[in-house]
Amino acid sequence: FTQKIAGDGAEAWDIHTRAVAMADAGADVILLSMGDPDFDTPPAIVEAAVTSLREGHTHYTGFTGEPALLKVIAAQHAEATGCDVTEENVVVLSGAQCALFCAMHCIVDAGDEVIVPEPAYVTYEAVVRATGAEMVGVPMLPEQHFRVSADTIRSAVTDKTRAILLNTPHNPTGAVISPQELQAIADIAIEHDLWVVSDEVYASLTYDQPHHSISGLAGMQERTIVINSVSKSHAMTGWRVGWTIGPKELSGHLANMSTCMLYGCPTFSQHAVVTALTAELDELDIMKQKYRARRDLVYRQLSQVPDLHCHLPEGGMFIMVDIRHSGCTAEEFATQLLDDYGVSVLAGDAFGASAAGHIRLGLIAELPVLEDACQRIERCFLSLRK
Numbered sequence: 602f603t604q605k606i607a608g609d610g611a612e613a614w615d616i617h618t619r620a621v622a623m624a625d626a627g628a629d630v631i632l633l634s635m636g637d638p639d640f641d642t643p644p645a646i647v648e649a650a651v652t653s654l655r656e657g658h659t660h661y662t663g664f665t666g667e668p669a670l671l672k673v674i675a676a677q678h679a680e681a682t683g684c685d686v687t688e689e690n691v692v693v694l695s696g697a698q699c700a701l702f703c704a705m706h707c708i709v710d711a712g713d714e715v716i717v718p719e720p721a722y723v724t725y726e727a728v729v730r731a732t733g734a735e736m737v738g739v740p741m742l743p744e745q746h747f748r749v750s751a752d753t754i755r756s757a758v759t760d761k762t763r764a765i766l767l768n769t770p771h772n773p774t775g776a777v778i779s780p781q782e783l784q785a786i787a788d789i790a791i792e793h794d795l796w797v798v799s800d801e802v803y804a805s806l807t808y809d810q811p812h813h814s815i816s817g818l819a820g821m822q823e824r825t826i827v828i829n830s831v832s833k834s835h836a837m838t839g840w841r842v843g844w845t846i847g848p849k850e851l852s853g854h855l856a857n858m859s860t861c862m863l864y865g866c867p868t869f870s871q872h873a874v875v876t877a878l879t880a881e882l883d884e885l886d887i888m889k890q891k892y893r894a895r896r897d898l899v900y901r902q903l904s905q906v907p908d909l910h911c912h913l914p915e916g917g918m919f920i921m922v923d924i925r926h927s928g929c930t931a932e933e934f935a936t937q938l939l940d941d942y943g944v945s946v947l948a949g950d951a952f953g954a955s956a957a958g959h960i961r962l963g964l965i966a967e968l969p970v971l972e973d974a975c976q977r978i979e980r981c982f983l984s985l986r987k
């Protein structure tokens with residue numbers, strides 16, 4: 602087999618798979634390892650899909666997406682960023698993951714380099730390597746609250762660099778890139794004529810400062826590909842609808858990718874997403890309030906534990922906990938936590954070396970369950986602490 606997508610991060614989920622098997626066998630396990638919202642998709646969205654199916658939307662559709670959905674996405678992006686975009690700038694693909702994969706194939710070739718601040722979402726390296734390009738990781742350090750540093754990005758630019766891949770709000774750190782930080786990165790992209798791929802799947806989940814898209818900065822619209830989806834914002838991970846917003850010329854290339862990979866995305870899923878993006882849905886506010894309350898609870902509980910350090914996420918649905926004073930690696934800690942205390946989390950190492958010694962908790966359970974999980978994490982940590 603080809604090694605093109607070796608390093609796809611698949612093994613990061615081994616602990617999750619084991620935890621699910623334990624839970625299925627009746628063990629008392631709290632699953633916080635995968636970023637899949639514990640909320641159901643709001644009923645009005647489900648109804649829209651059912652209506653679409655009943656109306657007979659069961660055939661092939663266009664390769665860039667349903668016109669009504671393209672229009673809504675373009676209008677909302679234009680309003681949020683001031684970008685001059687129409688439906689011709691948008692391509693709907695099967696989730697943000699597929700959008701990332703397709704977009705990367707359209708802009709980089711074998712031998713190119715893509716700069717990625719690390720820690721980074723587990724699939725990024727494989728997405729870059731599948732094109733034959735190399736991912737050049739630049740560290741975001743826990744000592745600097747995992748903030749992206751434009752200086753480290755600048756120093757990683759070579760004559761092979763084609764793109765910078767950003768993620769804000771960030772998985773796993775929860776950092777939200779500030780307008781000033783975005784401007785510094787935009788300056789580099791413009792100076793060196795680089796693409797920016799901006800993964801904004803957690804854009805609607807910010808707690809302290811609003812989300813900003815780099816695409817809205819002067820000179821950036823023509824070199825930015827925004828990646829987004831409804832997976833997290835609307836608890837729709839299983840519907841597989843995501844999209845790209847980029848220059849019009851990109852859309853044709855992406856449509857070709859879509860033609861040879863997907864032959865379009867399910868029409869009824871796309872109709873449901875039109876409702877998701879346009880209907881007044883109280884559930885979305887409730888979800889966001891709950892995520893915030895969960896974040897605050899976990900941060901408060903775990904920050905009280907001596908020598909355990911939590912990073913307060915500004916956005917997203919994860920919290921990173923520094924367990925280095927346990928004397929264990931994150932993988933050892935996560936294994937012990939699952940086997941002896943019944944809590945499943947991911948080891949930070951899966952996201953890159955600078956997240957070593959950290960565990961990632963998904964904020965995907967109700968408050969009493971998270972409180973229980975925090976107590977178990979505390980007991981595990983105190984039993985190991987050297």
Ligand code: PMP
Pocket residue numbers: 636695696697698699722768771772800802829830831832833838842843
């Ligand atoms: N990017 C990031 C940062 C993610 O965490 C995920 C997983 N939710 C994805 C992309 C893929 O999202 P989707 O379900 O829309 O494919």
Ligand code: GLN
Pocket residue numbers: 634635636637772
């Ligand atoms: N994005 C989710 C996470 O980070 C998981 C997506 C997946 O692997 N199915 O946990």
